[in-house]
Amino acid sequence: MIGKDDMMTEATNTVLDRRAAQERANTHFRFPRDLLQEVINYSTGMLGRCFSSIPTDATPDVGVAHIFLFRQVIELADTIEVMLSRGCVSPIRVVLRSMFESTVSLQYQLESEDDIDRRTLSWVQADIRQRRRASERIRDFEISDELTEKMPPEVQDDVLNHIDAMTVALNKPHMREVVEEYDRVRKQRRKWKQGGAPRWYSLFEGPRSFELLAKRFHWSDLYDISYREWSAVLHGQGGVQEIFQSAEGGSTTLKGLRYPIDTIYFMVNLAANFLLQAIIIISNEYRPDEANERNAWYMTEIKPKLDKLGKMKLTIERETLEW
Structure with missing residues:
Protein backbone atom coordinates (compact mmCIF):
# COMPACT_ATOMS: atom_id res chain seq x y z
CA MET A 1 0.00 0.00 0.00
CA ILE A 2 1.34 3.41 -0.96
CA GLY A 3 1.10 5.99 1.80
CA LYS A 4 0.86 9.74 1.40
CA ASP A 5 4.57 10.18 2.13
CA ASP A 6 5.45 7.59 -0.55
CA MET A 7 3.68 9.45 -3.37
CA MET A 8 6.29 10.29 -6.04
CA THR A 9 4.25 12.46 -8.41
CA GLU A 10 2.92 15.85 -7.38
CA ALA A 11 -0.20 17.24 -8.99
CA THR A 12 0.27 20.20 -11.33
CA ASN A 13 -1.21 23.02 -9.29
CA THR A 14 -2.64 24.91 -12.24
CA VAL A 15 -4.67 21.77 -13.03
CA LEU A 16 -5.38 20.46 -9.53
CA ASP A 17 -4.72 22.66 -6.52
CA ARG A 18 -6.23 20.73 -3.63
CA ARG A 19 -5.23 23.31 -1.04
CA ALA A 20 -6.88 26.17 -2.94
CA ALA A 21 -10.01 24.08 -3.46
CA GLN A 22 -10.14 23.33 0.25
CA GLU A 23 -9.73 27.01 1.09
CA ARG A 24 -12.57 27.90 -1.27
CA ALA A 25 -14.73 25.26 0.34
CA ASN A 26 -14.00 26.60 3.83
CA THR A 27 -14.70 30.18 2.73
CA HIS A 28 -17.65 29.87 0.37
CA PHE A 29 -19.28 26.49 0.97
CA ARG A 30 -19.40 26.21 4.75
CA PHE A 31 -22.94 27.55 5.09
CA PRO A 32 -24.56 25.36 2.39
CA ARG A 33 -22.56 22.38 3.62
CA ASP A 34 -23.78 22.84 7.20
CA LEU A 35 -27.37 23.23 5.97
CA LEU A 36 -27.21 20.01 3.97
CA GLN A 37 -25.54 18.24 6.87
CA GLU A 38 -28.41 19.20 9.19
CA VAL A 39 -30.97 17.71 6.80
CA ILE A 40 -28.85 14.57 6.46
CA ASN A 41 -28.53 14.24 10.23
CA TYR A 42 -32.29 14.51 10.68
CA SER A 43 -32.92 11.96 7.92
CA THR A 44 -30.66 9.37 9.55
CA GLY A 45 -32.91 9.28 12.60
CA MET A 46 -35.99 9.12 10.40
CA LEU A 47 -34.53 6.19 8.48
CA GLY A 48 -34.16 4.08 11.60
CA ARG A 49 -37.61 4.97 12.92
CA CYS A 50 -39.31 4.19 9.59
CA PHE A 51 -37.46 0.89 9.30
CA SER A 52 -38.68 -0.15 12.73
CA SER A 53 -42.23 0.87 11.77
CA ILE A 54 -42.69 -1.49 8.82
CA PRO A 55 -45.81 -3.51 9.73
CA THR A 56 -45.15 -7.15 10.49
CA ASP A 57 -48.06 -8.13 8.24
CA ALA A 58 -46.93 -5.97 5.31
CA THR A 59 -46.60 -7.50 1.86
CA PRO A 60 -43.07 -8.94 1.54
CA ASP A 61 -40.44 -6.68 -0.03
CA VAL A 62 -42.62 -3.56 -0.04
CA GLY A 63 -41.42 -1.81 3.10
CA VAL A 64 -37.82 -2.84 2.45
CA ALA A 65 -37.96 -1.24 -1.02
CA HIS A 66 -39.11 2.07 0.47
CA ILE A 67 -36.35 2.00 3.06
CA PHE A 68 -33.79 1.20 0.39
CA LEU A 69 -34.80 4.16 -1.76
CA PHE A 70 -34.89 6.52 1.21
CA ARG A 71 -31.47 5.34 2.35
CA GLN A 72 -30.17 5.85 -1.18
CA VAL A 73 -31.36 9.46 -1.23
CA ILE A 74 -29.63 10.04 2.13
CA GLU A 75 -26.41 8.43 0.93
CA LEU A 76 -26.36 10.52 -2.23
CA ALA A 77 -26.94 13.68 -0.18
CA ASP A 78 -24.06 12.64 2.07
CA THR A 79 -21.90 12.16 -1.02
CA ILE A 80 -22.68 15.72 -2.12
CA GLU A 81 -21.84 17.04 1.35
CA VAL A 82 -18.43 15.34 1.24
CA MET A 83 -17.73 16.64 -2.30
CA LEU A 84 -18.76 20.13 -1.21
CA SER A 85 -16.48 20.05 1.81
CA ARG A 86 -13.51 19.27 -0.47
CA GLY A 87 -14.38 21.87 -3.07
CA CYS A 88 -15.25 19.28 -5.72
CA VAL A 89 -18.46 20.86 -6.99
CA SER A 90 -18.91 20.28 -10.73
CA PRO A 91 -19.47 16.46 -10.51
CA ILE A 92 -22.26 17.07 -8.00
CA ARG A 93 -24.58 17.27 -11.01
CA VAL A 94 -24.14 13.57 -11.70
CA VAL A 95 -25.09 12.71 -8.10
CA LEU A 96 -28.10 15.03 -8.27
CA ARG A 97 -29.42 13.07 -11.25
CA SER A 98 -29.50 9.81 -9.27
CA MET A 99 -30.91 11.62 -6.26
CA PHE A 100 -33.73 13.04 -8.36
CA GLU A 101 -34.58 9.64 -9.84
CA SER A 102 -34.67 7.94 -6.43
CA THR A 103 -36.84 10.67 -4.93
CA VAL A 104 -39.36 10.55 -7.78
CA SER A 105 -39.42 6.74 -7.62
CA LEU A 106 -40.27 6.84 -3.92
CA GLN A 107 -42.85 9.54 -4.58
CA TYR A 108 -44.60 7.42 -7.21
CA GLN A 109 -44.59 4.26 -5.10
CA LEU A 110 -46.22 6.00 -2.14
CA GLU A 111 -48.52 8.33 -4.09
CA SER A 112 -51.70 6.30 -3.68
CA GLU A 113 -52.50 4.01 -0.77
CA ASP A 114 -54.41 1.66 -3.07
CA ASP A 115 -51.48 1.25 -5.48
CA ILE A 116 -48.52 1.04 -3.09
CA ASP A 117 -48.04 -2.73 -3.32
CA ARG A 118 -48.38 -2.98 -7.09
CA ARG A 119 -46.12 -0.03 -7.83
CA THR A 120 -43.48 -1.01 -5.30
CA LEU A 121 -43.41 -4.64 -6.38
CA SER A 122 -43.13 -3.46 -9.99
CA TRP A 123 -39.93 -1.70 -8.93
CA VAL A 124 -38.78 -4.80 -7.00
CA GLN A 125 -39.28 -7.13 -9.96
CA ALA A 126 -37.37 -4.73 -12.22
CA ASP A 127 -34.47 -4.78 -9.77
CA ILE A 128 -34.55 -8.59 -9.59
CA ARG A 129 -34.59 -8.90 -13.38
CA GLN A 130 -31.68 -6.50 -13.73
CA ARG A 131 -29.57 -8.44 -11.24
CA ARG A 132 -30.46 -11.73 -12.89
CA ARG A 133 -29.51 -10.38 -16.32
CA ALA A 134 -26.15 -9.26 -14.96
CA SER A 135 -25.42 -12.78 -13.71
CA GLU A 136 -26.65 -14.30 -16.97
CA ARG A 137 -24.19 -12.12 -18.88
CA ILE A 138 -21.36 -13.40 -16.69
CA ARG A 139 -22.54 -16.97 -17.24
CA ASP A 140 -22.78 -16.56 -21.00
CA PHE A 141 -19.47 -14.72 -21.18
CA GLU A 142 -17.81 -17.53 -19.25
CA ILE A 143 -19.02 -20.06 -21.79
CA SER A 144 -17.93 -18.07 -24.85
CA ASP A 145 -14.62 -16.55 -23.74
CA GLU A 146 -11.61 -18.75 -23.12
CA LEU A 147 -10.12 -16.17 -20.78
CA THR A 148 -12.84 -16.85 -18.24
CA GLU A 149 -12.33 -20.60 -18.28
CA LYS A 150 -9.92 -19.96 -15.42
CA MET A 151 -12.78 -18.70 -13.30
CA PRO A 152 -12.76 -20.73 -10.07
CA PRO A 153 -15.53 -23.34 -9.88
CA GLU A 154 -16.91 -21.78 -6.70
CA VAL A 155 -17.36 -18.46 -8.52
CA GLN A 156 -19.15 -20.20 -11.39
CA VAL A 168 -37.21 -18.12 -7.32
CA ALA A 169 -37.76 -14.56 -6.09
CA LEU A 170 -39.77 -13.69 -9.21
CA ASN A 171 -41.91 -16.80 -8.80
CA LYS A 172 -43.01 -16.05 -5.25
CA PRO A 173 -46.81 -15.73 -4.81
CA HIS A 174 -46.79 -12.02 -3.91
CA MET A 175 -44.92 -11.27 -7.16
CA ARG A 176 -47.37 -13.05 -9.46
CA GLU A 177 -49.50 -10.03 -10.39
CA VAL A 178 -46.58 -7.76 -11.34
CA VAL A 179 -44.79 -10.55 -13.23
CA GLU A 180 -47.92 -11.22 -15.26
CA GLU A 181 -48.30 -7.51 -15.97
CA TYR A 182 -44.66 -7.27 -17.02
CA ASP A 183 -45.09 -10.21 -19.41
CA ARG A 184 -48.26 -8.64 -20.84
CA VAL A 185 -46.61 -5.26 -21.47
CA ARG A 186 -43.45 -6.88 -22.84
CA LYS A 187 -45.51 -8.93 -25.31
CA GLN A 188 -47.41 -5.79 -26.31
CA ARG A 189 -44.18 -3.86 -26.89
CA ARG A 190 -42.84 -6.63 -29.12
CA LYS A 191 -46.08 -6.60 -31.12
CA TRP A 192 -45.66 -2.86 -31.64
CA LYS A 193 -41.95 -3.36 -32.40
CA GLN A 194 -40.85 -1.34 -29.39
CA GLY A 195 -37.55 -2.73 -28.19
CA GLY A 196 -36.33 -3.08 -24.64
CA ALA A 197 -37.94 -4.07 -21.39
CA PRO A 198 -40.84 -1.95 -20.09
CA ARG A 199 -40.02 0.59 -17.42
CA TRP A 200 -41.24 -0.49 -14.00
CA TYR A 201 -43.37 2.63 -13.58
CA SER A 202 -45.11 2.01 -16.91
CA LEU A 203 -46.80 -1.15 -15.63
CA PHE A 204 -50.49 -1.00 -14.75
CA GLU A 205 -51.03 1.92 -17.17
CA GLY A 206 -48.36 4.06 -15.54
CA PRO A 207 -46.25 6.82 -17.18
CA ARG A 208 -44.42 5.54 -20.26
CA SER A 209 -41.23 7.53 -19.61
CA PHE A 210 -39.33 9.12 -16.76
CA GLU A 211 -40.12 12.50 -18.29
CA LEU A 212 -43.84 11.83 -17.87
CA LEU A 213 -43.23 10.45 -14.38
CA ALA A 214 -41.41 13.64 -13.38
CA LYS A 215 -44.14 15.82 -14.85
CA ARG A 216 -46.72 13.85 -12.86
CA PHE A 217 -45.24 15.39 -9.70
CA HIS A 218 -44.74 18.88 -11.16
CA TRP A 219 -41.02 18.50 -11.78
CA SER A 220 -41.38 19.53 -15.46
CA ASP A 221 -39.14 22.60 -15.32
CA LEU A 222 -36.46 20.76 -13.39
CA TYR A 223 -36.56 17.89 -15.87
CA ASP A 224 -36.42 20.10 -18.94
CA ILE A 225 -33.74 22.48 -17.69
CA SER A 226 -31.51 20.56 -15.26
CA TYR A 227 -32.11 16.82 -15.66
CA ARG A 228 -31.23 16.88 -19.36
CA GLU A 229 -27.98 18.69 -18.55
CA TRP A 230 -27.13 16.22 -15.77
CA SER A 231 -27.76 13.33 -18.15
CA ALA A 232 -25.48 14.88 -20.76
CA VAL A 233 -22.69 15.25 -18.20
CA LEU A 234 -23.20 11.66 -17.03
CA HIS A 235 -22.77 10.42 -20.61
CA GLY A 236 -19.67 12.51 -21.22
CA GLN A 237 -21.28 15.10 -23.45
CA GLY A 238 -22.09 18.16 -21.36
CA GLY A 239 -20.11 21.00 -19.84
CA VAL A 240 -17.54 21.54 -22.58
CA GLN A 241 -18.30 25.26 -22.71
CA GLU A 242 -17.51 25.49 -18.99
CA ILE A 243 -14.05 23.97 -19.36
CA PHE A 244 -12.65 25.81 -22.36
CA GLN A 245 -12.75 29.55 -22.95
CA SER A 246 -11.29 31.82 -25.60
CA ALA A 247 -8.72 34.31 -24.35
CA GLU A 248 -7.13 37.42 -25.77
CA GLY A 249 -4.83 36.84 -28.70
CA GLY A 250 -6.72 33.77 -29.87
CA SER A 251 -5.39 31.44 -27.18
CA THR A 252 -7.51 28.95 -25.28
CA THR A 253 -7.76 28.68 -21.52
CA LEU A 254 -8.59 25.54 -19.58
CA LYS A 255 -10.09 25.61 -16.13
CA GLY A 256 -8.42 23.46 -13.54
CA LEU A 257 -10.10 20.61 -11.67
CA ARG A 258 -12.39 21.43 -8.74
CA TYR A 259 -13.17 24.79 -10.29
CA PRO A 260 -16.16 26.60 -8.75
CA ILE A 261 -19.35 26.99 -10.77
CA ASP A 262 -21.99 29.68 -10.37
CA THR A 263 -24.84 27.23 -9.84
CA ILE A 264 -23.36 25.48 -6.79
CA TYR A 265 -25.74 27.11 -4.30
CA PHE A 266 -28.68 26.18 -6.53
CA MET A 267 -27.45 22.58 -6.66
CA VAL A 268 -27.13 22.34 -2.88
CA ASN A 269 -30.62 23.82 -2.57
CA LEU A 270 -31.90 21.06 -4.86
CA ALA A 271 -30.07 18.36 -2.91
CA ALA A 272 -31.58 19.58 0.36
CA ASN A 273 -35.05 19.76 -1.18
CA PHE A 274 -34.83 16.27 -2.71
CA LEU A 275 -33.94 14.86 0.69
CA LEU A 276 -36.63 16.94 2.41
CA GLN A 277 -39.17 15.64 -0.09
CA ALA A 278 -38.09 12.06 0.61
CA ILE A 279 -38.37 12.68 4.37
CA ILE A 280 -41.93 13.96 3.98
CA ILE A 281 -42.98 11.11 1.69
CA ILE A 282 -41.69 8.27 3.81
CA SER A 283 -42.54 9.77 7.21
CA ASN A 284 -46.14 10.38 6.10
CA GLU A 285 -46.36 6.67 5.37
CA TYR A 286 -44.47 5.19 8.32
CA ARG A 287 -44.32 7.93 10.98
CA PRO A 288 -47.46 10.08 10.46
CA ASP A 289 -47.60 10.99 14.15
CA GLU A 290 -44.35 12.92 13.75
CA ALA A 291 -45.75 15.37 11.19
CA ASN A 292 -46.09 18.29 13.61
CA GLU A 293 -42.62 17.77 15.06
CA ARG A 294 -41.13 17.40 11.59
CA ASN A 295 -42.83 20.56 10.34
CA ALA A 296 -41.65 22.52 13.37
CA TRP A 297 -38.06 21.39 12.75
CA TYR A 298 -38.33 22.46 9.12
CA MET A 299 -39.78 25.90 9.89
CA THR A 300 -37.26 26.60 12.65
CA GLU A 301 -34.04 24.98 11.48
CA ILE A 302 -34.28 24.62 7.71
CA LYS A 303 -36.57 27.12 5.96
CA PRO A 304 -34.74 30.28 7.10
CA LYS A 305 -31.44 28.78 5.90
CA LEU A 306 -32.93 27.69 2.58
CA ASP A 307 -34.26 31.22 2.09
CA LYS A 308 -30.82 32.63 2.79
CA LEU A 309 -29.15 30.11 0.47
CA GLY A 310 -31.55 31.07 -2.31
CA LYS A 311 -30.27 34.67 -2.17
CA MET A 312 -26.58 33.82 -2.08
CA LYS A 313 -24.40 34.38 -5.15
CA LEU A 314 -20.95 32.98 -5.82
CA THR A 315 -18.31 35.39 -7.14
CA ILE A 316 -14.86 33.84 -7.40
CA GLU A 317 -12.05 34.60 -9.79
CA ARG A 318 -11.48 31.38 -11.66
CA GLU A 319 -7.98 30.12 -12.20
CA THR A 320 -7.19 29.02 -15.74
CA LEU A 321 -4.38 27.14 -17.43
CA GLU A 322 -3.25 28.87 -20.64
CA TRP A 323 -2.23 26.74 -23.63
Whole structure:
Protein backbone atom coordinates (compact mmCIF):
# COMPACT_ATOMS: atom_id res chain seq x y z
CA MET A 1 0.00 0.00 0.00
CA ILE A 2 1.34 3.41 -0.96
CA GLY A 3 1.10 5.99 1.80
CA LYS A 4 0.86 9.74 1.40
CA ASP A 5 4.57 10.18 2.13
CA ASP A 6 5.45 7.59 -0.55
CA MET A 7 3.68 9.45 -3.37
CA MET A 8 6.29 10.29 -6.04
CA THR A 9 4.25 12.46 -8.41
CA GLU A 10 2.92 15.85 -7.38
CA ALA A 11 -0.20 17.24 -8.99
CA THR A 12 0.27 20.20 -11.33
CA ASN A 13 -1.21 23.02 -9.29
CA THR A 14 -2.64 24.91 -12.24
CA VAL A 15 -4.67 21.77 -13.03
CA LEU A 16 -5.38 20.46 -9.53
CA ASP A 17 -4.72 22.66 -6.52
CA ARG A 18 -6.23 20.73 -3.63
CA ARG A 19 -5.23 23.31 -1.04
CA ALA A 20 -6.88 26.17 -2.94
CA ALA A 21 -10.01 24.08 -3.46
CA GLN A 22 -10.14 23.33 0.25
CA GLU A 23 -9.73 27.01 1.09
CA ARG A 24 -12.57 27.90 -1.27
CA ALA A 25 -14.73 25.26 0.34
CA ASN A 26 -14.00 26.60 3.83
CA THR A 27 -14.70 30.18 2.73
CA HIS A 28 -17.65 29.87 0.37
CA PHE A 29 -19.28 26.49 0.97
CA ARG A 30 -19.40 26.21 4.75
CA PHE A 31 -22.94 27.55 5.09
CA PRO A 32 -24.56 25.36 2.39
CA ARG A 33 -22.56 22.38 3.62
CA ASP A 34 -23.78 22.84 7.20
CA LEU A 35 -27.37 23.23 5.97
CA LEU A 36 -27.21 20.01 3.97
CA GLN A 37 -25.54 18.24 6.87
CA GLU A 38 -28.41 19.20 9.19
CA VAL A 39 -30.97 17.71 6.80
CA ILE A 40 -28.85 14.57 6.46
CA ASN A 41 -28.53 14.24 10.23
CA TYR A 42 -32.29 14.51 10.68
CA SER A 43 -32.92 11.96 7.92
CA THR A 44 -30.66 9.37 9.55
CA GLY A 45 -32.91 9.28 12.60
CA MET A 46 -35.99 9.12 10.40
CA LEU A 47 -34.53 6.19 8.48
CA GLY A 48 -34.16 4.08 11.60
CA ARG A 49 -37.61 4.97 12.92
CA CYS A 50 -39.31 4.19 9.59
CA PHE A 51 -37.46 0.89 9.30
CA SER A 52 -38.68 -0.15 12.73
CA SER A 53 -42.23 0.87 11.77
CA ILE A 54 -42.69 -1.49 8.82
CA PRO A 55 -45.81 -3.51 9.73
CA THR A 56 -45.15 -7.15 10.49
CA ASP A 57 -48.06 -8.13 8.24
CA ALA A 58 -46.93 -5.97 5.31
CA THR A 59 -46.60 -7.50 1.86
CA PRO A 60 -43.07 -8.94 1.54
CA ASP A 61 -40.44 -6.68 -0.03
CA VAL A 62 -42.62 -3.56 -0.04
CA GLY A 63 -41.42 -1.81 3.10
CA VAL A 64 -37.82 -2.84 2.45
CA ALA A 65 -37.96 -1.24 -1.02
CA HIS A 66 -39.11 2.07 0.47
CA ILE A 67 -36.35 2.00 3.06
CA PHE A 68 -33.79 1.20 0.39
CA LEU A 69 -34.80 4.16 -1.76
CA PHE A 70 -34.89 6.52 1.21
CA ARG A 71 -31.47 5.34 2.35
CA GLN A 72 -30.17 5.85 -1.18
CA VAL A 73 -31.36 9.46 -1.23
CA ILE A 74 -29.63 10.04 2.13
CA GLU A 75 -26.41 8.43 0.93
CA LEU A 76 -26.36 10.52 -2.23
CA ALA A 77 -26.94 13.68 -0.18
CA ASP A 78 -24.06 12.64 2.07
CA THR A 79 -21.90 12.16 -1.02
CA ILE A 80 -22.68 15.72 -2.12
CA GLU A 81 -21.84 17.04 1.35
CA VAL A 82 -18.43 15.34 1.24
CA MET A 83 -17.73 16.64 -2.30
CA LEU A 84 -18.76 20.13 -1.21
CA SER A 85 -16.48 20.05 1.81
CA ARG A 86 -13.51 19.27 -0.47
CA GLY A 87 -14.38 21.87 -3.07
CA CYS A 88 -15.25 19.28 -5.72
CA VAL A 89 -18.46 20.86 -6.99
CA SER A 90 -18.91 20.28 -10.73
CA PRO A 91 -19.47 16.46 -10.51
CA ILE A 92 -22.26 17.07 -8.00
CA ARG A 93 -24.58 17.27 -11.01
CA VAL A 94 -24.14 13.57 -11.70
CA VAL A 95 -25.09 12.71 -8.10
CA LEU A 96 -28.10 15.03 -8.27
CA ARG A 97 -29.42 13.07 -11.25
CA SER A 98 -29.50 9.81 -9.27
CA MET A 99 -30.91 11.62 -6.26
CA PHE A 100 -33.73 13.04 -8.36
CA GLU A 101 -34.58 9.64 -9.84
CA SER A 102 -34.67 7.94 -6.43
CA THR A 103 -36.84 10.67 -4.93
CA VAL A 104 -39.36 10.55 -7.78
CA SER A 105 -39.42 6.74 -7.62
CA LEU A 106 -40.27 6.84 -3.92
CA GLN A 107 -42.85 9.54 -4.58
CA TYR A 108 -44.60 7.42 -7.21
CA GLN A 109 -44.59 4.26 -5.10
CA LEU A 110 -46.22 6.00 -2.14
CA GLU A 111 -48.52 8.33 -4.09
CA SER A 112 -51.70 6.30 -3.68
CA GLU A 113 -52.50 4.01 -0.77
CA ASP A 114 -54.41 1.66 -3.07
CA ASP A 115 -51.48 1.25 -5.48
CA ILE A 116 -48.52 1.04 -3.09
CA ASP A 117 -48.04 -2.73 -3.32
CA ARG A 118 -48.38 -2.98 -7.09
CA ARG A 119 -46.12 -0.03 -7.83
CA THR A 120 -43.48 -1.01 -5.30
CA LEU A 121 -43.41 -4.64 -6.38
CA SER A 122 -43.13 -3.46 -9.99
CA TRP A 123 -39.93 -1.70 -8.93
CA VAL A 124 -38.78 -4.80 -7.00
CA GLN A 125 -39.28 -7.13 -9.96
CA ALA A 126 -37.37 -4.73 -12.22
CA ASP A 127 -34.47 -4.78 -9.77
CA ILE A 128 -34.55 -8.59 -9.59
CA ARG A 129 -34.59 -8.90 -13.38
CA GLN A 130 -31.68 -6.50 -13.73
CA ARG A 131 -29.57 -8.44 -11.24
CA ARG A 132 -30.46 -11.73 -12.89
CA ARG A 133 -29.51 -10.38 -16.32
CA ALA A 134 -26.15 -9.26 -14.96
CA SER A 135 -25.42 -12.78 -13.71
CA GLU A 136 -26.65 -14.30 -16.97
CA ARG A 137 -24.19 -12.12 -18.88
CA ILE A 138 -21.36 -13.40 -16.69
CA ARG A 139 -22.54 -16.97 -17.24
CA ASP A 140 -22.78 -16.56 -21.00
CA PHE A 141 -19.47 -14.72 -21.18
CA GLU A 142 -17.81 -17.53 -19.25
CA ILE A 143 -19.02 -20.06 -21.79
CA SER A 144 -17.93 -18.07 -24.85
CA ASP A 145 -14.62 -16.55 -23.74
CA GLU A 146 -11.61 -18.75 -23.12
CA LEU A 147 -10.12 -16.17 -20.78
CA THR A 148 -12.84 -16.85 -18.24
CA GLU A 149 -12.33 -20.60 -18.28
CA LYS A 150 -9.92 -19.96 -15.42
CA MET A 151 -12.78 -18.70 -13.30
CA PRO A 152 -12.76 -20.73 -10.07
CA PRO A 153 -15.53 -23.34 -9.88
CA GLU A 154 -16.91 -21.78 -6.70
CA VAL A 155 -17.36 -18.46 -8.52
CA GLN A 156 -19.15 -20.20 -11.39
CA ASP A 157 -21.40 -21.90 -8.85
CA ASP A 158 -22.13 -18.55 -7.17
CA VAL A 159 -23.23 -17.07 -10.50
CA LEU A 160 -25.52 -19.99 -11.28
CA ASN A 161 -26.93 -20.01 -7.75
CA HIS A 162 -27.63 -16.29 -7.99
CA ILE A 163 -29.55 -16.79 -11.23
CA ASP A 164 -31.61 -19.52 -9.60
CA ALA A 165 -32.26 -17.38 -6.52
CA MET A 166 -33.47 -14.46 -8.62
CA THR A 167 -35.77 -16.78 -10.57
CA VAL A 168 -37.21 -18.12 -7.32
CA ALA A 169 -37.76 -14.56 -6.09
CA LEU A 170 -39.77 -13.69 -9.21
CA ASN A 171 -41.91 -16.80 -8.80
CA LYS A 172 -43.01 -16.05 -5.25
CA PRO A 173 -46.81 -15.73 -4.81
CA HIS A 174 -46.79 -12.02 -3.91
CA MET A 175 -44.92 -11.27 -7.16
CA ARG A 176 -47.37 -13.05 -9.46
CA GLU A 177 -49.50 -10.03 -10.39
CA VAL A 178 -46.58 -7.76 -11.34
CA VAL A 179 -44.79 -10.55 -13.23
CA GLU A 180 -47.92 -11.22 -15.26
CA GLU A 181 -48.30 -7.51 -15.97
CA TYR A 182 -44.66 -7.27 -17.02
CA ASP A 183 -45.09 -10.21 -19.41
CA ARG A 184 -48.26 -8.64 -20.84
CA VAL A 185 -46.61 -5.26 -21.47
CA ARG A 186 -43.45 -6.88 -22.84
CA LYS A 187 -45.51 -8.93 -25.31
CA GLN A 188 -47.41 -5.79 -26.31
CA ARG A 189 -44.18 -3.86 -26.89
CA ARG A 190 -42.84 -6.63 -29.12
CA LYS A 191 -46.08 -6.60 -31.12
CA TRP A 192 -45.66 -2.86 -31.64
CA LYS A 193 -41.95 -3.36 -32.40
CA GLN A 194 -40.85 -1.34 -29.39
CA GLY A 195 -37.55 -2.73 -28.19
CA GLY A 196 -36.33 -3.08 -24.64
CA ALA A 197 -37.94 -4.07 -21.39
CA PRO A 198 -40.84 -1.95 -20.09
CA ARG A 199 -40.02 0.59 -17.42
CA TRP A 200 -41.24 -0.49 -14.00
CA TYR A 201 -43.37 2.63 -13.58
CA SER A 202 -45.11 2.01 -16.91
CA LEU A 203 -46.80 -1.15 -15.63
CA PHE A 204 -50.49 -1.00 -14.75
CA GLU A 205 -51.03 1.92 -17.17
CA GLY A 206 -48.36 4.06 -15.54
CA PRO A 207 -46.25 6.82 -17.18
CA ARG A 208 -44.42 5.54 -20.26
CA SER A 209 -41.23 7.53 -19.61
CA PHE A 210 -39.33 9.12 -16.76
CA GLU A 211 -40.12 12.50 -18.29
CA LEU A 212 -43.84 11.83 -17.87
CA LEU A 213 -43.23 10.45 -14.38
CA ALA A 214 -41.41 13.64 -13.38
CA LYS A 215 -44.14 15.82 -14.85
CA ARG A 216 -46.72 13.85 -12.86
CA PHE A 217 -45.24 15.39 -9.70
CA HIS A 218 -44.74 18.88 -11.16
CA TRP A 219 -41.02 18.50 -11.78
CA SER A 220 -41.38 19.53 -15.46
CA ASP A 221 -39.14 22.60 -15.32
CA LEU A 222 -36.46 20.76 -13.39
CA TYR A 223 -36.56 17.89 -15.87
CA ASP A 224 -36.42 20.10 -18.94
CA ILE A 225 -33.74 22.48 -17.69
CA SER A 226 -31.51 20.56 -15.26
CA TYR A 227 -32.11 16.82 -15.66
CA ARG A 228 -31.23 16.88 -19.36
CA GLU A 229 -27.98 18.69 -18.55
CA TRP A 230 -27.13 16.22 -15.77
CA SER A 231 -27.76 13.33 -18.15
CA ALA A 232 -25.48 14.88 -20.76
CA VAL A 233 -22.69 15.25 -18.20
CA LEU A 234 -23.20 11.66 -17.03
CA HIS A 235 -22.77 10.42 -20.61
CA GLY A 236 -19.67 12.51 -21.22
CA GLN A 237 -21.28 15.10 -23.45
CA GLY A 238 -22.09 18.16 -21.36
CA GLY A 239 -20.11 21.00 -19.84
CA VAL A 240 -17.54 21.54 -22.58
CA GLN A 241 -18.30 25.26 -22.71
CA GLU A 242 -17.51 25.49 -18.99
CA ILE A 243 -14.05 23.97 -19.36
CA PHE A 244 -12.65 25.81 -22.36
CA GLN A 245 -12.75 29.55 -22.95
CA SER A 246 -11.29 31.82 -25.60
CA ALA A 247 -8.72 34.31 -24.35
CA GLU A 248 -7.13 37.42 -25.77
CA GLY A 249 -4.83 36.84 -28.70
CA GLY A 250 -6.72 33.77 -29.87
CA SER A 251 -5.39 31.44 -27.18
CA THR A 252 -7.51 28.95 -25.28
CA THR A 253 -7.76 28.68 -21.52
CA LEU A 254 -8.59 25.54 -19.58
CA LYS A 255 -10.09 25.61 -16.13
CA GLY A 256 -8.42 23.46 -13.54
CA LEU A 257 -10.10 20.61 -11.67
CA ARG A 258 -12.39 21.43 -8.74
CA TYR A 259 -13.17 24.79 -10.29
CA PRO A 260 -16.16 26.60 -8.75
CA ILE A 261 -19.35 26.99 -10.77
CA ASP A 262 -21.99 29.68 -10.37
CA THR A 263 -24.84 27.23 -9.84
CA ILE A 264 -23.36 25.48 -6.79
CA TYR A 265 -25.74 27.11 -4.30
CA PHE A 266 -28.68 26.18 -6.53
CA MET A 267 -27.45 22.58 -6.66
CA VAL A 268 -27.13 22.34 -2.88
CA ASN A 269 -30.62 23.82 -2.57
CA LEU A 270 -31.90 21.06 -4.86
CA ALA A 271 -30.07 18.36 -2.91
CA ALA A 272 -31.58 19.58 0.36
CA ASN A 273 -35.05 19.76 -1.18
CA PHE A 274 -34.83 16.27 -2.71
CA LEU A 275 -33.94 14.86 0.69
CA LEU A 276 -36.63 16.94 2.41
CA GLN A 277 -39.17 15.64 -0.09
CA ALA A 278 -38.09 12.06 0.61
CA ILE A 279 -38.37 12.68 4.37
CA ILE A 280 -41.93 13.96 3.98
CA ILE A 281 -42.98 11.11 1.69
CA ILE A 282 -41.69 8.27 3.81
CA SER A 283 -42.54 9.77 7.21
CA ASN A 284 -46.14 10.38 6.10
CA GLU A 285 -46.36 6.67 5.37
CA TYR A 286 -44.47 5.19 8.32
CA ARG A 287 -44.32 7.93 10.98
CA PRO A 288 -47.46 10.08 10.46
CA ASP A 289 -47.60 10.99 14.15
CA GLU A 290 -44.35 12.92 13.75
CA ALA A 291 -45.75 15.37 11.19
CA ASN A 292 -46.09 18.29 13.61
CA GLU A 293 -42.62 17.77 15.06
CA ARG A 294 -41.13 17.40 11.59
CA ASN A 295 -42.83 20.56 10.34
CA ALA A 296 -41.65 22.52 13.37
CA TRP A 297 -38.06 21.39 12.75
CA TYR A 298 -38.33 22.46 9.12
CA MET A 299 -39.78 25.90 9.89
CA THR A 300 -37.26 26.60 12.65
CA GLU A 301 -34.04 24.98 11.48
CA ILE A 302 -34.28 24.62 7.71
CA LYS A 303 -36.57 27.12 5.96
CA PRO A 304 -34.74 30.28 7.10
CA LYS A 305 -31.44 28.78 5.90
CA LEU A 306 -32.93 27.69 2.58
CA ASP A 307 -34.26 31.22 2.09
CA LYS A 308 -30.82 32.63 2.79
CA LEU A 309 -29.15 30.11 0.47
CA GLY A 310 -31.55 31.07 -2.31
CA LYS A 311 -30.27 34.67 -2.17
CA MET A 312 -26.58 33.82 -2.08
CA LYS A 313 -24.40 34.38 -5.15
CA LEU A 314 -20.95 32.98 -5.82
CA THR A 315 -18.31 35.39 -7.14
CA ILE A 316 -14.86 33.84 -7.40
CA GLU A 317 -12.05 34.60 -9.79
CA ARG A 318 -11.48 31.38 -11.66
CA GLU A 319 -7.98 30.12 -12.20
CA THR A 320 -7.19 29.02 -15.74
CA LEU A 321 -4.38 27.14 -17.43
CA GLU A 322 -3.25 28.87 -20.64
CA TRP A 323 -2.23 26.74 -23.63
